[in-house]
Amino acid sequence: MKTNTIITIGRQYGSAGREIGSKVAEAFGIKLYDKEMLARAAKESGICEEIFETHDEKPTNSFLYSLVMDTYSMGYSGSTYTDMPINHKVFLAQFDAIKKIADEGPCILVGRCADYALESYPNVVSVFIHADLDARIRRIARLYNLTDAKAKDTIVKADKKRASYYNYYxxxxxxxxxxYELCLNSSELGIEGTAKAIEQYVQLKESIQNEQRTI
Structure with missing residues (x-):
């Protein structure tokens, strides 16, 4: 299968968003970017990659922390940028990296406000994957050998961070x-079914767009 579409995936923690994205990427023969976005942004901005990992989908309002971490940044110029807290610099660097990745062709981008960064691009399908809490608890407990209570606590905290980051930026x-353009429940469709639903949606949308262009 071929596609000209860039797919962004937002996801609840434990909903298997990355795994689903990997299956879609494999089906279309395109690249998936998750943590890879951080490495790309770090390389192109000159900001230490560990800083990106520290701030990954976590907004920080600590001015003192931002001030201390700011000593590690480099590679950008201009007084406005220089005075900016490090968490904003990290976001802008990721924003730039996401756009450059998208400019290279069809791909899948997981999290990190990619749908927002690419909202002006015509060939983007933004997807959000959610799942029933019980299903997510079972998945996280199994993957990380946690009790159900600990898994639930981890899920709640992770989702809160992702929501705060997305809503903030x-x-x-x-x-x-x-x-989002498409929202799917992976606990209803399963991992394979959710991936298939995304693939079919993208193919249908491209087919309709092609028909409209020939009219």
């Missing part, structure tokens, strides 16, 4: 169906 609301 975009003009949209994380997990709200109005913020």
């Amino acid at each position: 975009t003009n949209k609301k994380w997990s709200d169906s109005a913020s």
Whole structure:
């Protein structure tokens, strides 16, 4: 299968968003970027990669922390940028990296406000994957050998961080169906089924667009 579409995937923690994205990427023969976005942004911005990992989908409002970490940044110029807290610099560097990756062709981008960064691109399908809490607890408990209580606590904290990051940096609301083109429940469809649904949606959309271009 071929596609000209860039797919962004937002996901609840434990909903198997990355695994689903990997299956879609394999089906279309395109690359998937998750943590890889951080490495790319670090390389191109000159900011230490560990800083990106520290701030990954976690907004920080600690001015002192930002001030201390700011000594590690380099590679950009201009007084406005220089005075900016490090978490904002990290976001802008990721924003730039996401756009450069998208400019290279069809791919899948997981998390990190990629849908917002690419909202002006015509060939983007933004997806949000959610799942029933019980299913997510079972998955995280199994993957990380946790008790159900610990798995639930981990899920709640991770989702809160992702929501705060997304809501802080975009003009949209994380997990709200109005913020995405397609929302799917992976606990209803399963990993394979959710991947298949994304593939079929993308193919159908491209088919309709091609028909419209020939009219």
